[in-house]
Amino acid sequence: MANKPTTRDLYPTPKVAAEVTAYSERNSTSLPQYLVDYHAWVEQNHPHATYMVSNLQAQSLVFFARAFGAKRILEIGSYVGYSALVWAHAVGQDGKVTGLEFSEDYAKIAREALSALKPEEPYDLIFIDAQKSGYPAYLRDILAGSQPASATRLLRPGGIIIADNVLRRGLVADGSEENPNWQLQRHVVTAEEDLVALREFNAALAGDERLEALLLPVFDGVGFARLLD
Numbered sequence: 001m002a003n004k005p006t007t008r009d010l011y012p013t014p015k016v017a018a019e020v021t022a023y024s025e026r027n028s029t030s031l032p033q034y035l036v037d038y039h040a041w042v043e044q045n046h047p048h049a050t051y052m053v054s055n056l057q058a059q060s061l062v063f064f065a066r067a068f069g070a071k072r073i074l075e076i077g078s079y080v081g082y083s084a085l086v087w088a089h090a091v092g093q094d095g096k097v098t099g100l101e102f103s104e105d106y107a108k109i110a111r112e113a114l115s116a117l118k119p120e121e122p123y124d125l126i127f128i129d130a131q132k133s134g135y136p137a138y139l140r141d142i143l144a145g146s147q148p149a150s151a152t153r154l155l156r157p158g159g160i161i162i163a164d165n166v167l168r169r170g171l172v173a174d175g176s177e178e179n180p181n182w183q184l185q186r187h188v189v190t191a192e193e194d195l196v197a198l199r200e201f202n203a204a205l206a207g208d209e210r211l212e213a214l215l216l217p218v219f220d221g222v223g224f225a226r227l228l229d
């Protein structure tokens, strides 16, 4: 019996993959026009526009947030606020979104900000989309800050963690030189320390008994976890 096709067999050329993405975007619930316009404006005016999630990924984030019933969202890594606006759209007027973004010495500032956060109510969803080498520390801080007995938890029981870019063009799973992205992307997109940190993060997500985890090979790799306690 033939094996099920892999992602590469399913979308074997960049053109097919682009058509599939555009088709999926058209056949998913639309984003409001102001979000699409803001994304396009950032693409035209900011040098690091590729930092942003795509519009299709934004559509998926809105869907997940609403399906999870998330009303209070913490985002680590906001850049110029596109995904924060997307979360705000997802949660609506009675929701709350907190975005963390650094200027200098970011990891330290963000970790301090994260540790200093004492929300009146725990968050329902935490989105990690910041400096990749910090992912294991963010996860440790989230778990330490969400102890079952604690009166001021960061993430509620049953709360969701979503982490972006956890596969880094496949280099996290296959960091060998045979991976064509090794030459192409390694020095542009990611550093070896990022790959090491992302492997540690993915293993921690899957291995922690307080979490139920799912790593989806969509976009640049999206890690999901549900906090059980």
Ligand SMILES: C[S@@+](CC[C@H](N)C(=O)[O-])C[C@H]1O[C@@H](n2cnc3c(N)ncnc32)[C@H](O)[C@@H]1O
Pocket (backbone or CB within 6 Å): 051, 052, 053, 076, 077, 078, 079, 080, 081, 082, 083, 084, 100, 101, 102, 106, 107, 108, 109, 110, 111, 129, 130, 131, 134
């Ligand atoms: C991939 S971009 C975020 C993109 C944004 N989530 C979006 O989709 O529109 C990552 C951002 O995280 C910021 N950053 C990196 N490490 C951070 C940290 N430890 N705390 C807060 N912000 C951080 C960077 O300045 C950068 O703007």
